Amino acid sequence: MIDFNPLTPEFRQDPYPFYDLLRQYAPIFFWDRWQMYFLSRYDDCVALLRDNRLGHGTFQVDRAPETQQALVAMQKDWLLFKNPPDHTRLRGLVHKVFTPRMVEQLRGMVERITNELLDKVQAQGHMDVIADLAYPLPVTVIAEMLGIPPADHLAFHALSNALARSLDLTEETAVYDRASQAAETFRAYLAQLADERRQRPQDDLLSALVAVEEAGERLNTNELYATCAFLFVAGHETTINLIGNGTLALLQHPDQLALLRNDPTLAGTAVEELLRYDSPVQMTSRMVLEDFEYNGRFFHRGDSIAFLLGSANHDPDRFEQPRQLNLQRQKNQHLSFGSGIHYCLGAPLARLEGQIAITTLLERMPNLALAGIEPEHGGNYLLRGLKHLYVAFNR
Secondary structure, rough: OOOOOOOOHHHHHHHHHHHHHHHHHHHEEEEOOEEEEEEEEEHHHHHHHHHOOOOOOOOOOOHOOOOHHHHHHHHOOOOHHHOOOOHHHHHHHHHHHHHHHHHHHHHHHHHHHHHHHHHHHHHEEEEEHHHHHHHHHHHHHHHHHOOOHHHHHHHHHHHHHHHHOOOOOOOHHHHHHHHHHHHHHHHHHHHHHHHHHOOOOOOHHHHHHHHHHHHHHOOOOOHHHHHHHHHHHHHHHHHHHHHHHHHHHOOOOOOHHHHHOOHHHHHHHHHHHHHHHHOOOEEEEEOOOOOOEEEEEOOOOEEEEEHHHHHHHOOOOOOOOOOOOOOOOOOOOOOOOHHHEEEEEOOHHOOOOOOOOHHHHHOOOOOOOOOOOEEEEEEOOOOOOEOOOOEEEEE
């Protein structure tokens, strides 16, 4: 018997020892409490994430409690929960903005914002990496891409947090109620902003999507608002955790921190390793769309399967010495951005922001060290990140 319960504080603070047990003794584990299968090995996750017999179920808005209907109505149009051909259509509308070539054009903006944020704290000799850098950087970038005014960024982060929390493994009804209220507020705000863009288009993603929606062929109004909300949530929640988790991992491995500080050209492989070592996204899930057999296990239509990406990234059959942080690791096809048709649309942007934020922090803050307050992970398991990360450095 394996003591598996992803709702416990112990699991959320450090899930990796539990993953080790699952991979060794129950790589396809059925959790009675939620009637859900959990896959923990790399090869199994890759195989089934790419299997078109799995997808997402239909959202029944009218079956949700009244206090949660706005949330369900919005999430049913999120890219994350769409199957082809709708997924293909919606992804095609925004994909060109997030290609590596287009994202590279944002480098100057990301560098400017990063340095402006560090300018504010450098004279202090201490900072909270989460509040002072990891949060405001990706929020500002995705908000500017969408065309959200700077004065509204802070309010949007609170709404985004509520929506992101609804993706977690939780049985708390209040979480979904709050997320539904956030969805209503998000939609009302975006409706007003979209009306402004119809009158006065600007050079931003919202204006581009409004133009497509007005054409009436490839994007309806509900999808417009849902897509913008999803891009805002996905465009910064995971990057906050990449920067926070990555900085903590470096501080806990001084040899690797020194390696990157002395050779910033390692930024690319370093961020890939930091993504693998403590993945900002620990899990994703699918629904079985048709009966099939896999490795002697028979899955039925309607079954739910969870893919433990954090576990797959620590599978010793795939990664040599997976518990070791190695910024020079070459064979590093981690699953932190998923796999298959739902591979993370914003991966190039997250990589760019992570590389610039972490290398600039190390360059500008000499003798960076933990400030003595034990880092604490947030309550969200699926989006694994820190509440705060207090550090000190030479001014």
